[in-house]
Amino acid sequence: MSFFKKLKEKITGTNESVTEKFKEGLAKTRDQFTSKINDLVAQFREVDEEFFEELEDLLLQADVGFETVMELIDELRLEVQRKNIKNTDGIQSVISEKLVEIYQAGDEGTAELNIQENELSVILMVGVNGVGKTTTIGKLAARFQAEGKTVMLAAGDTFRAGAIDQLVVWGERAGVEVIRQSEGSDPAAVMYDAIRAAKNRKVDILICDTAGRLQNKVNLMNELEKVHRVIDREIPGAPHEVLLALDATTGQNALVQAETFKEATNVTGIVLTKLDGTAKGGIVLAIRNKLNIPVKFVGLGEGIDDLQPFDPEKYVYGLFAEGLELEEQQEDK
Amino acid sequence: MAFEGLAERLQGTLQKIRGKGKVNEADVKEMMREVRFALIEADVNLKVVRSFVKTVSEKAVGQDVLKSLTPGQQVVKIVQDELTNLMGGEQAPIQFARKSPTVIMMVGLQGAGKTTTTGKLATLLRKSHNKKPLLVAADVYRPAAIEQLETLGKQLTIPVFQRGTDISPVEIVRQALEEAAEQHHDVVMIDTAGRLHVDEALMQELKDIQELAKPDEVFLVVDAMTGQDAVNVAKNFNETVGITGVVLTKLDGDTRGGAALSIRSVTEKPIKFIGVGERMDALEPFHPERMASRILGMGDVMSLIEKAQANVDEEKAKEMEEKFRTQTFTLDDFLDQLQQVKKMGPLDELLKMMPGANKIKGLENAQVDEKQMGRVEAVIQSMTPTERATPEIINANRRKRIAKGSGTSIQEVNRLLKQFNDMKKMVKQMSNMQQKGNKKMRMPGLDSFFK
Structure with missing residues (x-):
């Protein structure tokens, strides 16, 4: 069975509208990227050095980053040799297969959140300025509410003007309570309050906002570590998830961001925001x-x-959809 | 995970060809590969990189690189010059309208920093150009965007014009212009909502605002961390509203900022300002040559020097120079120097601006120990004035007292005294060497205190 068929089976097994949303949101990205892949395939009949060079460029332009692109291309070369692929007709599925493989690196189901049963779960949202932390929290809250969970928000961005108000508006939209103090207060103290309140009201999930900070600001990263520590002290093992919000338009600096935030707060997952633009977020x-x-x-x-929820197969499917559909049509004939 | 700068990258290639004496065209090609890598890692758009490398390699082959005994340096210089050139030789000042008010429109993607930049720019216009700005809250979409601008306005005591969120941004701007005329504001700054460059409805709205307000400046605000997509963003915004300049934000981060080059080459509009911090005065004019060094990962010496100049008291520096020369330098003066260095900002940030600092292994993690600095301060502050002036009198008893008073150990006191002595000796040698003395001589060997 071809990779595409497996992929499609997996996807049709899940919620169709989600897939649609994914496709829709990624449409701009995909249009650009796949039309380029299509061009590439049309342009090159043979899989040769030139083809690989073009492919390399394509991936670099998706912000995948130099080293990873090199690794991928090397593996593709091997694969093409192994399968003895001579022309470009079958190459697309091999490319997406490799991309998914690199991504999954052995383990699957990593998109699941670590949510405790019958106990308070704490989610800490971190990231640099302007990536969409507060907006993501609003959306997450609505999502949990829809799943029947009770949610509370902690307004931990006490620094940026209007940040607390912004979270309060999202709280109203989602219909959840927001624990807040005044602007300029100690974020760790806000967390302390919020955890107390969350325990008292027996909510399922507490989502904590933090101020955006550039990862090279040592003092601010120390502050974040402290916030993390305070949460851990109040509930051992918490926060159960530390989500790093990452702007899909960000280039290679995203790697440094991920590394530094991981060191400070033990990041457990990434939320890739603003993927509805033309940026590809390949750095993930x-x-x-x-x-x-x-x-x-x-x-x-x-x-x-x-x-x-992120699904690497859908992500890659979104990127390659057109090309893959074409390929399937040919296969069916 | 510091990316290697161009110089280090070239180093590898050069090692391979060293011993050849001179390089040939193939070697130049190899070096150009490294240039390409370095630029891509700095997030310069691939297409821009391609045409750039073409230009540079032509220059390199045509010029003396082949004859040069230091081909690496030569290449770095050509690259750096070309980058500086491309990013716009001169600084571009703000265009003011002949007839007041000057209308400035801020546009960009979500989260680029438009509102913050609006506040910073208003501060700058008021301070340096003596203007009386009116800020217009035209972001009716993002929750609390108006509150954010109002809070900034309050902090800065600059009036903010808002009509809530139930009214179209175009109408808000129309009313704001009336208000500005009535209140005699000579600058009107429109803070528009962040939007995707591919959102046709919202891009049309920008166009409508622009047609109504006829802005003198349309600034595209761009996050310095933007990757390959920067060209698409800049191109679309430029085609829709015809931007007049660019503000690059979040440059206080550690991104290389290659987006600057990408944007510049697709729009050919000058980068006018850079955002370098969260404080309202952290907006600076753009310097192409510094940006070039940064993209290439070669440190930012100019900014470092400026920072030093802004914080070092000229009078005090002269006084210090005199003391160096006459050998009357005391521990009190030392303390003074210490505090001046501290004023310049966190030491590790200063270090990062230094060229080659990213080459030093482990510096990335090795925090400059600011605590250690505090301890040195404590030791000196626990001495009596006489002791500070004539450290020779500090005997065992005094050492014990100083250690106790500063909460440190006798060893630490000893170490400080020894280093102070060493430094004095060194100063003596140096001032013998250059009798005339250099202006603004910095304390030599200061760094050894914090290792």
């Missing part, structure tokens, strides 16, 4: 490859339900 492949941090959600728009 490198992050997964080097730091083994999985992507858990992707942000595909400004609506409250525009947050979707």
